[in-house]
Amino acid sequence: MLYPIESKNACYFSIENTTKKRKGAIIVLDYNNSIALHIQLKNIIEKKIEEGIFADQIPSERQLMTDYNTSRSTVREAVNLLVREGILEKRHGKGTFVSLKPIQDWLGNLSSTTATILQMGKKPGAKLIASYLMETPHYIQEKTGLQEAYFIKRIRYADDTPIGIEQHYYPVHIGEKLIKYDLNDVTLYDLLENDLGIILAEAGQTISSGAFSDEDKENLELADGTNALIAERIIKDRNNEIIEMEKAFYRSDLYTFKLNLSRKFG
Numbered sequence: 354m355l356y357p358i359e360s361k362n363a364c365y366f367s368i369e370n371t372t373k374k375r376k377g378a379i380i381v382l383d384y385n386n387s388i389a390l391h392i393q394l395k396n397i398i399e400k401k402i403e404e405g406i407f408a409d410q411i412p413s414e415r416q417l418m419t420d421y422n423t424s425r426s427t428v429r430e431a432v433n434l435l436v437r438e439g440i441l442e443k444r445h446g447k448g449t450f451v452s453l454k455p456i457q458d459w460l461g462n463l464s465s466t467t468a469t470i471l472q473m474g475k476k477p478g479a480k481l482i483a484s485y486l487m488e489t490p491h492y493i494q495e496k497t498g499l500q501e502a503y504f505i506k507r508i509r510y511a512d513d514t515p516i517g518i519e520q521h522y523y524p525v526h527i528g529e530k531l532i533k534y535d536l537n538d539v540t541l542y543d544l545l546e547n548d549l550g551i552i553l554a555e556a557g558q559t560i561s562s563g564a565f566s567d568e569d570k571e572n573l574e575l576a577d578g579t580n581a582l583i584a585e586r587i588i589k590d591r592n593n594e595i596i597e598m599e600k601a602f603y604r605s606d607l608y609t610f611k612l613n614l615s616r617k618f619g
Contacts, residue, residue: 381421381422382394382421382422382423390423390427391426391427391428391430391431391434392431392434394417394421394423394427394428394431395430395431395432395434395435397421398411398417398431398432398435398441399435399440402440402451405474407451408451409450409451410447410448410449410450410451411432411441411448411449411450411451413448414428414429414432417431417432432449436449438606439452439606440452440606465540465541465542465543466509466517466519466601467479467540467542468540470509470511475511475512476510476511476512476513477509477510477511478509478510478511478513478538479507479508479509479510479536479537479538479539480507480508480510480537480538481505481506481507481536481537482506482507482508482518482572483504483505483506484503484504484505484506484532484536485503485504486501486502486503486504486525486528486529487501487502487503487504488500488501489501489502489522493522493598496585496587496598497522497587497595497598498595499522499524499595499598501525502522502523502524502525502528502598503522503523503524503525503527503528503529503531503532504520504521504522504528505520505521505523505528505531505532505536505541506518506519506520506521507519507521507536507537508572508573509601509603511607514607515572515573515574515604516573516603516604516607517573517601517602517603517604517607518565518569518572518573518601518602519599519600519601519602520599520600520601520602521541521597521598521599522597522598522599522600523596523597524595524596527545527549527551527596527597530549531544531545531549534548541597545596545597551590551596552590552591553588553589553590553596554589554590554591555588555589556586556587556588556589557586557587558584558585558586558587559584559585560582560583560584561583561585562580562581562582562583562605563580563581563583563602564580564581565579565581565602569581569602573604575604579604579605579606580605581602581603581604581605582602582603582604582605583600583601583602583603584599584600584601584603585598585599585600585601586598586599586601587599
């Protein structure tokens with residue numbers, strides 16, 4: 354049962370006979386926090402979108418005012434920030450709707466982009482741009498020791514929306530087998546493990562930010578100034594042999610990485 358609790362600074366609800374926080378429960382705004390109220394509310398709305406609680410239309414302005422015991426101006430500032438970031442969109446006469454839900458990739462799991470997109474309830478897709486044998490750039494040689502590699506480049510999609518560019522470098526003996534397959538709309542990890550019998554044992558990954566090339570901006574239909582989330586991953590088999598180096602460029606507004614941290618005691 355819900356019991357309203359009022360205080361000088363906030364209004365929220367107490368839940369009787371429950372010890373576990375419910376998903377989607379009302380989170381109180383903290384009037385004593387140094388973080389502005391509209392930023393707090395923006396973060397709350399964004400979290401509910403990520404959790405799938407707000408999957409289509411978000412509550413009305415009046416409902417948000419009531420739920421979070423805050424002013425109309427605070428609600429409008431929070432919503433307008435999310436609109437400017439492309440997360441929400443306003444439809445005249447209808448309300449405010451979730452525009453594009455970011456894809457979340459949990460660090461610590463060796464999973465494919467396809468699996469990550471599926472976990473978010475979206476339809477994955479891939480389009481092959483290039484595949485050929487190349488002499489590797491000095492940077493790739495330093496990372497992998499490969500003088501030559503098969504290069505595979507694809508556009509990745511979620512619900513037919515282009516979200517990134519993935520560039521793969523494979524040892525020649527692996528790449529020459531992969532290119533015999535249709536590499537459109539397939540999961541490369543599945544081909545490696547199920548068709549080629551290669552077990553992917555571990556990976557090291559780095560995350561950074563940067564810019565898209567002019568070619569990739571055109572492939573992804575991006576405006577100038579769109580930032581890239583860059584993920585570099587080197588995958589090895591059980592014998593510690595390099596199977597793949599991947600350098601991926603994702604739209605920072607549509608792809609996020611998350612990491613769970615825990616503190617060790619004792």
